[in-house]
Amino acid sequence: MSAAPGSWTGTPVTVVGIGADGWDGLGRAAREAVGDAEVLFGSVRQLALVPPTVAAHRVTWPSPLLPALPGLLERHGGARLCVLASGDPMFYGIGVTLARLLGAQALRVLPQPSSASLACARLGWPLAETPVVSVVGRPLATVLPELADGRRLLVLSADEHTPRDLARLLGGHGFGGSELTVLEQLGGSAERRRAGIARQWEHPPGDPLNVVAITCSADPDRPRATRLPGLPDELFGGDGQLTKHEVRALTLAALAPAPGELLWDVGGGSGSIAIEWCRAHAGNRAVAFERLERRRRQIADNATVLGVPHIQVRGEVRGELAADTGIAAPDAIFVGGGLTQDGVLETCWAQLRQGGRLVANAVTAESESLLLNWSNAQGGILRKFQIYRGEPLGSFTTWRPQLPVTQWSVVKTARSFPRRREHVTGHAVGSGPSSDH
Known part of the structure; x- marks a missing residue:
């Protein structure tokens, strides 16, 4: 059997949902479908x-199911x-995989x-407004981006x-007061409910078939980490190769x-953009893509701590593509480092799909000159950012400039937009360089 949708030539496969109430909870149509089957698949x-x-x-x-599923269905296809x-x-069920x-x-x-x-019915929560995160076969850290003070969400548990x-x-992430x-x-x-506060949780493991409802309560001194771009810089570990949060927010925009x-983050540094x-x-x-191994490790660590451990971390972009490692073509590319290395921009431009976006940031005169040349050839928009952050100067406050950042952004199409240049001056609080590399 081919895995291509629409290739199935056997009798339509009936997929029956069954709850914890078992056979007694099934309606007539579901019972008839099960009773009419010649082969019945399911967990123990x-x-x-x-x-x-x-x-x-x-x-x-x-186990594992997915690699064996096509052959298993083919074997019983008649x-x-x-x-x-x-x-x-x-x-989050087998029906999605089969479809x-x-x-x-x-x-x-x-x-x-x-x-x-069922959980929202028990809790009196509005189902349409309640986020659901599954950690069945997924890292537990994927819950982290959903957390916000006062928010309610459901987690589909992997086990007891x-x-x-x-x-x-x-x-461990500033939400110990959550219920x-x-x-x-x-x-x-056998339905049962247990409740408690996260930092005081002492309940022993219960039934493996469970859902966890969270009412989030953030520690007041914890930096806010929402899904909006521009996370606080202190949430990223590393050696200082970090796109600072003002420029990061502008870059994500x-x-x-x-x-x-899918994004390619070329010259990943700390991985902040990815x-x-x-x-x-x-x-x-x-x-x-990051050429230094110690930074690749740091990207992976930051991704896990910030709830997106599924980010792939690779070596230098040209070497990875030359090795034919099956990397999918991106919808967008950010080049934050290695701009002046031979062939980096050419490689990225060649791999970007039609309609995809490329954004590159430069902090040196040499890399800025390169972006000017590419802008003249391909169009797009040129911007220059100068961010100032307030810092103490004795008993006074002074404005400390960060390195100015030149940014080129372009959509890969026939040149349908005229080249534009913009200059922006920003003011914020703090200091430090503005680019991953």
Whole structure:
């Protein structure tokens, strides 16, 4: 069987959501679909919820599932297939994977209420306004970008240890006062609720089938870390090769991330641009290219601490592409370092898709001259930023300038926009250089 959507030639696969209330909670259509199946797929727990009177041959999902799934379906492709899923199959469930693999027309999906629907019903929270983060098969740190003082969110747990690990994560990132409510076996006869404060969490592990509700409470002295660009500089570790937050915010605005897009951060330094790009939306992706190994380690560490551990960290961009490592073409490229190295801009421009954006920052006369030449050839917009930060001077305050930054931003199309040049002077509080490299 090909993995291309629409290639499935067998009988449509029925995907039945089943809750913690098991067989008794299924409607007539769902029961008939399970009873009519010749092969029934599911986890050990899900298959055990189906009474022995159902005659279908039962197949337990292998681990890992995804690599084995195409062959498993092909092997049983001549039979009537039914797949069991937890709750709503299209809510972080196997239904999403099957739709991607087989195409929507190959499926008949019969959902039950999702765990998020049941949790919000118990808590009295508005489902449409409650963010949901799954840590099933994902790093726990992916919760971090969603945290904000006073915000409420749900976490779909990986197992019975997730509540304890989540409490520790919150305590270590300035949210130790947050209230946690663990909802176990939602909708079933064994449903149970436990609650407590993150920094005081002492509950032993409970049922592995649980959802954690968080009411966030931020420590007042913790720097704010929202999804908006321009995180405080002190949140990034490293050797000082950091695009400072004023210029970083302006750079992210020029890059204009949209959900699901891929960024190349060339000359990654501390990884600040790639990290903020990925924090802008949970579906965003980034590859950070950095020639120095110690900085590559620092990018990975910063990405984990700031909740986007899925960022890929690679070596020097030309070497990585020459090695044919299967790096996807980007929607946007930021060049923050290595501008004057032979072939860097040429390589980036060649790899950028039509309609993609390229933004480059320069702090030296040589790199600025290079951007002027590229702007003359390709169009786009030239800007120059001069940021001043207030600093003490004895008993007075003086304005301390950062290094001026020249920025070129361009969309890769036929030159439909005239070249423009802008000069901006900014004022802020603090000091330091403005570029990753």
